[in-house]
Amino acid sequence: MKGGLAVALGAAAVAAAPLVASTYHALLMLPFMAYAVVLLGLNLLFGYTGLVSFGHALFIGLGAYTGAFLTTHAGVRSLEVILLAAAVLGALVAVPVAALCVRYVKIYFGMLTLAFGMVFYTFLLKFYRLTGGDEGTPFLRPSLLGRNLDAMPKIDYLVGPYYYYSLAVLVLAALGMWRIVHSPFGLCLKTIRDNPTKAETLGIGVARHRFYAFVISAAYAAVGGALLGPPTGNVDPTLAYWTHSGNIVFMTLLGGFSSFFGPVVGAFVFIYLQNWVMSVVPYWRLIFGAMLAVIVILAPDGLVGLATRRRPALAGRPRSSKPTGSASSTASSARSTA
Numbered sequence: 211m212k213g214g215l216a217v218a219l220g221a222a223a224v225a226a227a228p229l230v231a232s233t234y235h236a237l238l239m240l241p242f243m244a245y246a247v248v249l250l251g252l253n254l255l256f257g258y259t260g261l262v263s264f265g266h267a268l269f270i271g272l273g274a275y276t277g278a279f280l281t282t283h284a285g286v287r288s289l290e291v292i293l294l295a296a297a298v299l300g301a302l303v304a305v306p307v308a309a310l311c312v313r314y315v316k317i318y319f320g321m322l323t324l325a326f327g328m329v330f331y332t333f334l335l336k337f338y339r340l341t342g343g344d345e346g347t348p349f350l351r352p353s354l355l356g357r358n359l360d361a362m363p364k365i366d367y368l369v370g371p372y373y374y375y376s377l378a379v380l381v382l383a384a385l386g387m388w389r390i391v392h393s394p395f396g397l398c399l400k401t402i403r404d405n406p407t408k409a410e411t412l413g414i415g416v417a418r419h420r421f422y423a424f425v426i427s428a429a430y431a432a433v434g435g436a437l438l439g440p441p442t443g444n445v446d447p448t449l450a451y452w453t454h455s456g457n458i459v460f461m462t463l464l465g466g467f468s469s470f471f472g473p474v475v476g477a478f479v480f481i482y483l484q485n486w487v488m489s490v491v492p493y494w495r496l497i498f499g500a501m502l503a504v505i506v507i508l509a510p511d512g513l514v515g516l517a518t519r520r521r522p523a524l525a526g527r528p529r530s531s532k533p534t535g536s537a538s539s540t541a542s543s544a545r546s547t548a
Contacts, residue, residue: 217471224377228369236369237441242481243376244437249461249473250387251430256459257467258391259423260403261312264320264455265327268307269300269428271334271450273435274349275341278445281350289352289375289440293433300432301425308424312417315406324452334447346446349439368441376437383430384474390426391470399423460502466512475514 224243228236248270255261273296280286280295311322334341341347351360351367354375359367390396398419401409406416439445448454457480465476487494509516 228373233365233369238481238485240368240376240441241438242478243380244434245477246380246474247383248431248434248458249477250383251427252458253462253467253473255423255427256462258396258399258403259420262320263323265323266431266458267450267454268327268330269431270435271330272300272303273432274439274445274449277436277439278347278349281352282348287353289354292352293436296432296436297429301429304425304428308421312420312424327450327452327455331447331450334450344447346444349443349445352440372440463505464512466514468511469514472512472514476512
């Protein structure tokens with residue numbers, strides 16, 4: 211009940227931001243909503259399947275460049291078509307990547323995803339005629355729900371129609387992911403995360419479920435990447451660089467990967483905290499690195515886990531003199547053996 215109320219209040223606050231906050235802070239909400247979509251997918255792989263990807267910037271960049279190519283070279287300006295194309299292309303590219311990566315776990319999985327991400331980054335950087343090289347590719351203003359809004363000033367477009375369009379995409383993405391993680395498929399992923407050997411014994415296809423989780427996660431990342439393009443009007447290879455993958459993993463840890471909305475909270479805190487720290491000191495990565503170490507040590511469940519942590523029982527609370535069920539059964543077994 212409390213969790214549902216917090217989500218409702220958070221959604222209402224995000225919806226009201228363009229009306230009550232400054233234009234600058236409303237514009238900061240646009241990358242937050244794009245990254246929130248990315249992190250909903252990443253947490254399916256990280257929090258629910260137990261696989262840490264250091265190459266998910268590959269799919270963010272893929273989605274962003276898909277939108278840039280369609281608007282600049284193919285003449286497609288419909289954002290609905292762009293998001294659909296980004297999701298489909300992200301899933302298709304993820305198929306061979308996932309087929310190889312899910313054979314491995316732990317650090318080997320992370321290193322393989324990092325390698326694929328750097329291969330794509332090099333492709334974006336070197337194939338200048340197609341991608342624009344380090345200068346990037348323009349992302350022309352897309353139409354929303356069939357409406358051409360080129361005549362509207364850019365700021366009004368971003369804090370108005372595009373803002374609420376991005377919010378609608380985030381809500382739909384959250385509802386879809388909520389349905390996935392609470393389905394039998396999601397329960398199988400949790401079982402694989404906790405004990406893959408036992409899951410295999412129960413007849414659950416471990417590699418197959420990891421494969422599906424990776425593909426779904428990649429599609430979400432590509433959609434989020436496509437949403438990052440219109441606010442800046444240009445996409446460049448840094449979107450696919452390995453430090454970008456590190457940032458989204460940091461967001462997940464910051465909010466808490468054990469909670470459904472934890473990574474979303476992490477994205478919000480990361481973006482606004484990064485904006486504030488960068489305005490104070492130039493070495494913001496040093497400060498964020500220290501923060502990550504503190505979070506891992508003192509709050510391994512992230513900010514959401516820290517906020518929802520239950521208080522310990524009172525010291526003066528009377529304890530039952532009876533042994534617990536497990537201890538009682540152990541004692542009974544010992545007696546019968548004797």
